[in-house]
Amino acid sequence: MYIYQDEILMTKKLENLTYNWKGKSVLDLGCNAGKLWEISKSAGASRYLGVDISKDMIKVGKERYEDAEFVEGDVNVVIDRSPDYDVTVAMALFHHFTSRKLRGVIRRLKSKELIFEVPVGSNDVGLYQLRDEKWYRDLIVELYGKVQAVVKSGATNDPYNPRVIFVCKRND
Numbered sequence: 554m555y556i557y558q559d560e561i562l563m564t565k566k567l568e569n570l571t572y573n574w575k576g577k578s579v580l581d582l583g584c585n586a587g588k589l590w591e592i593s594k595s596a597g598a599s600r601y602l603g604v605d606i607s608k609d610m611i612k613v614g615k616e617r618y619e620d621a622e623f624v625e626g627d628v629n630v631v632i633d634r635s636p637d638y639d640v641t642v643a644m645a646l647f648h649h650f651t652s653r654k655l656r657g658v659i660r661r662l663k664s665k666e667l668i669f670e671v672p673v674g675s676n677d678v679g680l681y682q683l684r685d686e687k688w689y690r691d692l693i694v695e696l697y698g699k700v701q702a703v704v705k706s707g708a709t710n711d712p713y714n715p716r717v718i719f720v721c722k723r724n725d
């Protein structure tokens with residue numbers, strides 16, 4: 554079985570991100586095998602809920618991390634049922650959503666912070682929804698809050714467009 558996170562390492566992805574996980578409850582959208590729990594827990598995170606549409610990935614996550622919670626389902630549906638977490642994380646997910654679906658998800662986030670990784674650029678090879686950095690910035694300002702930082706992702710699996718990580722804070 555192919556497990557994305559065994560190939561594309563989360564530690565590498567996050568190498569340029571400075572974020573204080575201490576005491577934070579983490580909602581991980583498109584969590585895959587739940588690796589973010591291992592990383593955020595070792596940096597002090599208190600709680601973790603991983604959501605993924607893949608039954609197989611949820612099974613792997615539960616086997617690997619008994620002290621985390623996992624829910625199988627489409628983010629678009631589960632988001633309304635999830636309790637209030639401190640930070641929502643969505644790595645390598647939003648570019649698979651149509652603009653309409655993404656807007657619906659962002660609107661319904663309850664957390665005060667949002668971290669997400671997406672490709673940005675102009676080399677559209679038809680593999681995903683390609684938007685530029687300004688498009689995502691405008692989306693966040695319109696529907697969520699402010700963009701505090703944008704850093705280069707350490708992911709190495711996209712030969713077509715650079716990937717960046719947005720760190721966002723909800724307007725009070």
Ligand SMILES: C[S@@+](CC[C@H](N)C(=O)[O-])C[C@H]1O[C@@H](n2cnc3c(N)ncnc32)[C@H](O)[C@@H]1O
Nearest residue numbers: 557558583584585605606607626627628644645
């Ligand atoms: C490219 S992988 C990224 C995994 C992980 N976030 C990371 O960066 O290491 C995308 C993950 O999102 C999941 N996924 C895709 N569409 C989804 C949806 N609508 N709701 C929940 N999970 C979804 C896939 O099953 C897959 O595990």
